[in-house]
Amino acid sequence: MNNLSSPSQQYLNLPNQFYSHVTPTPLIQPQLLHLNTATANLINFDHSDDTNKQVLDHLCGNTLPNHIQPIAMVYAGHQFGHYVPQLGDGRAMLLGGVAHEGKYWELQLKGAGPTPYSRNSDGRAVLRSSIREYLCSAAMHGLGIPTTHALSLVGSSQPVYRETVETAAVVMRVAPSFIRFGSFEYFFYRGQADAVRTLADHVIQHHYPELEQQTNKYPAFLQQVVISTAKLMAHWQAVGFAHGVMNTDNMSILGLTLDYGPFGFLDEYNPGYICNHTDQTGRYAFDQQPDIGAWNLTRLAQALTPLMSMEEAKTALAIYPAHFASHYINLMCAKLGVAADKSAVPVIMQLLHIMQANHIDYTLFMRQLAHFNSATDALNAPLRDLFIDRDAFELWAHQYRALLQAQHSIDSIRAEQMNRVNPKYILRNYLAENAIVAARDHDDTSEIDKLMTLLQSPYDEHPEFEAYAAMPPDWAKHISVSCSS
Ligand code: AMP
Ligand code: MG
Numbered sequence: 001m002n003n004l005s006s007p008s009q010q011y012l013n014l015p016n017q018f019y020s021h022v023t024p025t026p027l028i029q030p031q032l033l034h035l036n037t038a039t040a041n042l043i044n045f046d047h048s049d050d051t052n053k054q055v056l057d058h059l060c061g062n063t064l065p066n067h068i069q070p071i072a073m074v075y076a077g078h079q080f081g082h083y084v085p086q087l088g089d090g091r092a093m094l095l096g097g098v099a100h101e102g103k104y105w106e107l108q109l110k111g112a113g114p115t116p117y118s119r120n121s122d123g124r125a126v127l128r129s130s131i132r133e134y135l136c137s138a139a140m141h142g143l144g145i146p147t148t149h150a151l152s153l154v155g156s157s158q159p160v161y162r163e164t165v166e167t168a169a170v171v172m173r174v175a176p177s178f179i180r181f182g183s184f185e186y187f188f189y190r191g192q193a194d195a196v197r198t199l200a201d202h203v204i205q206h207h208y209p210e211l212e213q214q215t216n217k218y219p220a221f222l223q224q225v226v227i228s229t230a231k232l233m234a235h236w237q238a239v240g241f242a243h244g245v246m247n248t249d250n251m252s253i254l255g256l257t258l259d260y261g262p263f264g265f266l267d268e269y270n271p272g273y274i275c276n277h278t279d280q281t282g283r284y285a286f287d288q289q290p291d292i293g294a295w296n297l298t299r300l301a302q303a304l305t306p307l308m309s310m311e312e313a314k315t316a317l318a319i320y321p322a323h324f325a326s327h328y329i330n331l332m333c334a335k336l337g338v339a340a341d342k343s344a345v346p347v348i349m350q351l352l353h354i355m356q357a358n359h360i361d362y363t364l365f366m367r368q369l370a371h372f373n374s375a376t377d378a379l380n381a382p383l384r385d386l387f388i389d390r391d392a393f394e395l396w397a398h399q400y401r402a403l404l405q406a407q408h409s410i411d412s413i414r415a416e417q418m419n420r421v422n423p424k425y426i427l428r429n430y431l432a433e434n435a436i437v438a439a440r441d442h443d444d445t446s447e448i449d450k451l452m453t454l455l456q457s458p459y460d461e462h463p464e465f466e467a468y469a470a471m472p473p474d475w476a477k478h479i480s481v482s483c484s485s
Contacts, residue, residue: 080283107172147257
């Protein structure tokens with residue numbers, strides 16, 4: 001790696017009970033399908049010569065600089081509510097870290113072959129799921145939502161066997177840390193309290209250094225994770241993102257969106273939306289996410305009990321609902337272009353209610369709401385006509401207008417503010433699907449390229465790509481995304 005030479009290793013400095021050394025398995029006929037130059041700049045990765053064979057080999061793990069010793073991180077986790085004592089990076093390999101402009105980033109290959117934690121799987125990732133992870137990391141970052149980043153997408157002719165034969169791909173992921181709630185659970189359930197402490201100290205030292213001097217640093221650390229998770233859940237709910245597999249092994253200790261699998265963005269506003277078709281009970285349905293966030297934090301708190309009293313753990317957890325609510329209300333008020341105030345809550349709730357009842361496209365409507373005219377009803381006909389129940393819209397519009405007037409809101413200023421928080425472009429499943437089909441079946445990465453442009457600046461107008469902001473086509477309703485990846 002052209003700049004992975006700095007000695008500022010973090011996770012790799014932990015004792016070896018936290019990982020296993022691994023070696024990437026070479027990929028047949030690797031091909032660089034895309035490189036995210038914004039991510040490259042974050043880590044000062046020299047991308048001026050992305051046709052260089054050595055760069056390509058490094059990006060998929062076919063060769064690595066001598067000093068790099070890849071490892072797979074060990075963790076456990078609650079999957080669909082059940083504790084699984086041994087998980088770990090089954091197909092991810094941590095290469096080490098780089099420091100750039102005062103920030104520290106760890107680099108991970110995903111899909112570079114089996115590890116001791118692969119549980120009889122191949123350690124590979126199919127091109128389809130790799131494209132989705134690559135695009136969605138950029139989309140979330142573009143939306144301003146905490147996430148891991150993706151540097152590169154390398155395709156290959158390597159066959160992988162899922163429901164059908166597909167080809168393998170490798171994504172290079174970048175994040176300050178890939179430590180999960182499940183990393184703590186692994187040691188807690190094995191009775192290794194010392195290791196829980198070592199890991200907590202590690203995370204505090206590198207990611208919450210301001211807590212180091214506190215007498216109660218462990219409860220304070222848990223509180224920080226509670227807050228960052230509450231914020232993340234608020235972001236997901238406000239933007240209409242469903243993760244799909246909120247197991248504790250997929251929960252970042254830094255409150256980042258992590259491990260993109262069968263995720264989905266809402267088309268029409270449907271709180272019960274289940275994006276993962278293997279989630280038969282809807283445990284991870286869209287509207288369950290805030291509660292699941294709390295449930296997962298409780299599992300983390302339990303794993304941290306060797307470091308704090310039960311009272312301290314409970315006190316830290318207790319702040320979650322208020323933090324979630326205040327972040328969510330702030331984000332929703334911004335989406336409606338109103339000042340964050342209790343009086344806005346019924347207006348938000350009523351809007352969500354009528355959107356659900358009328359099957360209104362969430363992203364499209366919120367973007368169009370910037371055009372709401374608070375003086376002349378007749379000018380709101382394009383918004384009203386989206387609703388089957390026009391009276392319901394009128395009634396709501398009346399409430400919204402009253403709120404705007406009470407806040408002395410000015411339409412033109414409000415419109416401009418709303419356009420900065422209501423995305424025009426989101427990664428709808430069908431858009432990802434089109435990019436996958438083009439790349440996989442026609443060797444055409446131009447759709448990936450277009451989507452990257454739109455998703456990296458989703459609040460801007462891109463007049464030449466108006467179609468990408470339209471209602472999803474009918475066939476999109478039948479796309480089903482499986483966990484198989
Ligand atoms: P995920 O749902 O992708 O977060 O995966 C759950 C667990 O299964 C993680 O420990 C993964 O590393 C592992 N895993 C998933 N797919 C594979 C695969 N193809 N090969 C090896 N391990 C895998
Ligand atoms: Mg995972």
